[in-house]
Amino acid sequence: MKQKHAxxxxxxxxxxxxxxxxxxxFSEPSPIxxxxxxxxxxxxxxxxxxxxxxxxxxxxxxxLMSRLLPASSVQILVITPTRELALQVSEELQSLGKHAQxxxxxxxxxxxxxxxxxxxxxxxxxVAGTPGRLLDLMSSxxxxxxxxxxxxxxxxxxxxxxxxxxxxxIFEFLPDARQTLLFSATxxxxxxxxAQKILSEPVRIRTQxxxxxxxxxxxxxxxxENEKEAALVRLLEFDPPDRAIxxxxxxxxxxxxxxxxxxxxxxxxxxxxxxxxxxRERVLSSFRA
Numbered sequence: 001m002k003q004k005h006a007x008x009x010x011x012x013x014x015x016x017x018x019x020x021x022x023x024x025x026f027s028e029p030s031p032i033x034x035x036x037x038x039x040x041x042x043x044x045x046x047x048x049x050x051x052x053x054x055x056x057x058x059x060x061x062x063x064l065m066s067r068l069l070p071a072s073s074v075q076i077l078v079i080t081p082t083r084e085l086a087l088q089v090s091e092e093l094q095s096l097g098k099h100a101q102x103x104x105x106x107x108x109x110x111x112x113x114x115x116x117x118x119x120x121x122x123x124x125x126x127v128a129g130t131p132g133r134l135l136d137l138m139s140s141x142x143x144x145x146x147x148x149x150x151x152x153x154x155x156x157x158x159x160x161x162x163x164x165x166x167x168x169x170i171f172e173f174l175p176d177a178r179q180t181l182l183f184s185a186t187x188x189x190x191x192x193x194x195a196q197k198i199l200s201e202p203v204r205i206r207t208q209x210x211x212x213x214x215x216x217x218x219x220x221x222x223x224x225e226n227e228k229e230a231a232l233v234r235l236l237e238f239d240p241p242d243r244a245i246x247x248x249x250x251x252x253x254x255x256x257x258x259x260x261x262x263x264x265x266x267x268x269x270x271x272x273x274x275x276x277x278x279x280r281e282r283v284l285s286s287f288r289a
Contacts, residue, residue, distance in 0.1 A: 011037050014066040016099035021062070024096055030055035031207045036181075037063045045202040046181045047195050054207060056153065056183050061093045064149045064179075068125060070101035074145040077174070078128040079167060081157040083108040083277060084284065089153065090128040102126055107143075109133045110277035117142055131158060131166040138173040146175045155184040155191045164194060171198050229260065236266055243287060 006029050008021045029037070032050040039046050040063035050056055064076050076093075080086045083106075090104035097104075105119045107129030113136070120127070120143060127145065137143035150171075158164060180199045184191055195202065223231045232246065248254040251272040258270040271283045 006034050008062075011063075012041055012066075013037070013062055014100065016101075017062055017066045017097065019099040020096040023098075026058070030059070032056060032205070033059045033062075035205045035207065036060065039203050039205070040064060040179070040181065041066065043179055045179060045199040046205060047187070047199065047202045048181070048183045048205040048207075049185070049187055050183060050205070050207045051185050052154070057089055057092050058096065060151050060153075060181050060183065061089075061096055064151075065093065065097040065100050065102055065126075068097060068100050068102055071125060072123040074120070074124060074127050074147050076126045076149050076151070077145065077147040078126070078151040078153055079134065079158075079170065080128060080130060080153045081161055081163065083110060083130060084280070085153065086128040086130055087281070087284075090126065093126055093128070097126075104128060107133050107137065108277075109136075113137065113142070120145075131163040131170060135166045135170050138170060144173075147178060148175075149179045149181070150174060152180075152182045152184075152194075155182050155194070156186045156188060159188060159190050164190060167194065168197070229257065233261070233264055233266070236261075 008026060008029055009018065011029075013021075032048060032054045036046060036048055036059040040060060046060075048056070048059070050059075060078075068075060078086075078089050078093075080089055086106045086108050090106045094102050094104040096102075103124050104126035105116065105124040105128075107116045107120075107127055109130060109132050113133070116133075117137070127147075134143075138145075152158070152167065158167060180202075182191075182195050182199060182202070187195075221231060221235075236244065246257065246268075248257055251270075251274050254270040254272050258268045261268040269283045269286065271280055275283070
């Protein structure tokens with residue numbers, strides 16, 4: 001199946017999921033979706049190496065939700081390295097699976113565990129969560145789930161953040177009879193060993209790392225350290241973007257830059273790990289709007 005001729009209608013996805021694809025405005029599947037969707041539909045375990053921004057959530061979400069039951073039990077568990085990604089995954093899956101009665105809940109630290117448990121009890125069939133909070137709820141017996149499918153999203157980032165041991169413990173609370181999918185931009189040795197431990201005869205997929213860059217215009221400017229802020233302001237004023245993300249080296253720099261940009265008439269807000277979760281969510285919601 002050639003990528004340029006591929007259509008979502010060619011996959012054996014359920015009618016309700018096809019409706020969600022149409023509503024989302026998706027046209028042609030991305031390379032990782034072309035490779036992964038048929039394998040996931042067949043129930044195979046998969047190790048997929050693909051960059052962030054290549055459509056990984058739909059690559060595992062669409063086929064898994066094609067057999068989603070509108071029941072109160074959790075059938076899909078997605079483990080993510082960060083709170084923001086857990087929220088993003090749950091929102092995207094619920095949107096794509098709305099005609100399949102998908103109900104997703106995010107589970108992460110820095111927020112009320114009681115509220116998350118309550119949301120689970122109100123009929124969630126998908127959970128997206130971070131390792132620390134998931135392990136806490138499972139080991140304490142406050143969350144007992146038997147998902148038929150488990151996804152590790154951005155496994156290499158979880159390795160970098162020191163979550164691999166937590167993940168291994170989480171799998172001790174999960175049923176042996178399950179489909180397991182691992183998605184990662186890179187596959188360091190520790191992640192490969194984890195895959196060998198938790199997956200059963202997985203199929204390996206690797207998409208070209210340049211597939212995202214091919215759709216993105218990239219430029220760089222060489223400036224001295226004391227000219228960076230002035231250069232940034234000139235770029236933002238010369239060609240004002242609808243939205244922009246500026247990465248800084250430190251949290252303090254993010255705070256200070258936000259203040260100075262706003263003072264120059266460029267509204268901005270900082271976001272980093274020192275902000276309380278509700279403030280981070282407000283910043284993200286404002287940015288999306």
